Amino acid sequence: MPVEFKDYYTVLGVARDAKDEDIKKAFRKLARLYHPDIAKDKKTAEAKFKEINEANEVLSDPEKRRKYDQLGADWQSGRAGHGPAGGTRQGPNGSQQYDYHFGGTGFSDFFEQFFGGRQRGRGGYEDEMAFAQPGSDIEGAILVTLHEVMNGATRVVSLKRTDPRTGEIETQTFNVRIPAGVHEGQLIRVRGQGHPGSGGAEPGDLYLRVRVEAHPDFSVRGSDLYHELLIAPWEGALGAQLLIPTLSGKIKLRIPPGTNNEQQLRVRGQGLPKGQTGERGDLYVVMNVQLPTDLTAEERAAWEKLGGLSRFNPRSA
Numbered sequence: 431m432p433v434e435f436k437d438y439y440t441v442l443g444v445a446r447d448a449k450d451e452d453i454k455k456a457f458r459k460l461a462r463l464y465h466p467d468i469a470k471d472k473k474t475a476e477a478k479f480k481e482i483n484e485a486n487e488v489l490s491d492p493e494k495r496r497k498y499d500q501l502g503a504d505w506q507s508g509r510a511g512h513g514p515a516g517g518t519r520q521g522p523n524g525s526q527q528y529d530y531h532f533g534g535t536g537f538s539d540f541f542e543q544f545f546g547g548r549q550r551g552r553g554g555y556e557d558e559m560a561f562a563q564p565g566s567d568i569e570g571a572i573l574v575t576l577h578e579v580m581n582g583a584t585r586v587v588s589l590k591r592t593d594p595r596t597g598e599i600e601t602q603t604f605n606v607r608i609p610a611g612v613h614e615g616q617l618i619r620v621r622g623q624g625h626p627g628s629g630g631a632e633p634g635d636l637y638l639r640v641r642v643e644a645h646p647d648f649s650v651r652g653s654d655l656y657h658e659l660l661i662a663p664w665e666g667a668l669g670a671q672l673l674i675p676t677l678s679g680k681i682k683l684r685i686p687p688g689t690n691n692e693q694q695l696r697v698r699g700q701g702l703p704k705g706q707t708g709e710r711g712d713l714y715v716v717m718n719v720q721l722p723t724d725l726t727a728e729e730r731a732a733w734e735k736l737g738g739l740s741r742f743n744p745r746s747a
Contacts, residue, residue: 434538434539434540435540436481436484436485436538436540436541438484438485438488438489438498439485439489441481441482441484441485442456442457442460442482442485442486442489443456443460444456444489446499448489450490453486453489453490454490457482457485457486457490457644458646460482461479461482461483461644461645461646462646464478464479464482465479465645465646466479468646480536480537480573481538483536483573483643483644484537484538484541484573486644487541487545487573487641487644488541488545494545497544497545498544501544530568530589530590530591530592531543531589531590532570532587532588532589532590533587533588533589533590534585534586534587534588535570535571535572535573535585535587535638536572536573536574536641536643537571537572537573537641541571542570542571545571562627562628562629562630562631563627563628563629563631564627564631564632564633564634565624565625565626565627565628565631565632565633565634566624566625566634567624567625567634567635567636567637568589568623568624568625568634568635568636568637569617569636569637569638569639570636570637570638570639571638571639571640571641572585572587572606572608572618572638572639572640572641573641573643574608574612574640574641574642574643575643575645576642576643576645576648576650576655576677576702577677578608578612579608579610579611579612579613579642579702579703580610580677580702580703581610582607582608582609582610582611582612583607583608584605584606584607584608585605585606585608586603586604586605586606587603587604587605587606587620587638588601588602588603588604589601589602589603589604589623589636602623604620604623606618606620606638608640609706610703610706611653611702611703611704611705611706611707612640613640613642613652613653614640614641614642614650615639615640616639616640617637617638617639617640618637618638618639618640619635619636619637620635620636620637620638621635622635623635623636624636647675648675648677648713650702652711653701653702653703653704653710653711654701654702654711654712654713654714655677655700655701655702655711655712655713655714656713656714656715656716657674657675657713657714657715657716658716658718659672659674659683659715659716659717659718660718660720661685661689661717661718661719661720662719662720662722663719663720663721665685665689666685666688666689666690666691666717666719667687667688668687669684669685669686669687669688669689670684670685671683671684671685672685674697674715676697676700676713677700677702678700681697681700683695683697683715685717689717690717690719691717691718691719692716692717692718693716693717694714694715694716694717695714695715695717696712696713696714696715697712697713697714697715698712699712700712700713701713
């Protein structure tokens with residue numbers, strides 16, 4: 431089935447030979463403009479942010495990016511707009527299998543066809559005289575926000591199947607419960623929504639593999655969150671009280687005097703839920719000391735005076 435080609439490099443505004451750091455910076459810049467928590471027009475921003483997140487999901491992963499780049503020649507030859515997959519899939523025994531497409535998972539049809547859904551185990555239609563055969567399972571991907579990880583959610587997901595024998599399209603819509611504390615790579619099981627069985631046997635199940643949506647303010651490591659905080663040299667040297675974001679709103683953080691670049695401060699219990707235990711991980715605030723680059727004459731004189739007065743020498747033993 432033809433799908434709209436997604437030019438992920440254009441979405442992020444980077445060259446095809448962009449380095450990993452360039453992709454990371456481009457995503458952060460766009461995410462701060464379009465993340466629904468920040469943007470004023472939340473409806474428009476949500477669609478744009480999902481597009482940005484999908485591009486980052488592919489281009490920041492070396493294996494996905496390599497796979498994506500290999501298709502470039504085909505698209506440049508005039509086959510753009512036709513997805514890398516489509517039609518029916520063929521089983522190991524030559525039987526035809528349903529073609530299927532997801533909706534409501536947070537990913538585009540292009541992503542679903544090329545990076546998302548796949549079959550688990552045997553499935554498809556067997557010979558009409560075959561013995562009863564349970565239907566195979568289907569696996570897809572679902573993009574989950576940090577707020578959904580934090581609070582849990584119910585998502586409406588659709589599954590469109592094309593019957594290989596008749597060409598008829600069947601669309602099913604169902605609710606998928608996303609439990610609080612769900613983690614990257616976890617499989618959410620939806621019973622009975624896989625391929626139909628043959629000979630009266632039970633259908634297979636649908637498994638949705640969780641992809642945690644990237645966030646402009648936080649990175650995720652297990653149940654812990656990490657936030658990069660930009661501070662001025664005098665804030666690190668003298669200490670300060672600064673507002674930092676959490677998933678529950680902004681809080682004050684005390685920066686102790688003598689805080690160095692890349693030093694981490696831990697805020698207990700401000701991370702993500704640890705499964706269904708009721709406990710939460712921690713928030714680690716990583717210091718990033720920024721130096722001023724555009725000095726006035728008065729500021730330069732003050733820095734020169736400080737340099738003459740200070741006993742600090744970073745190269746001393």
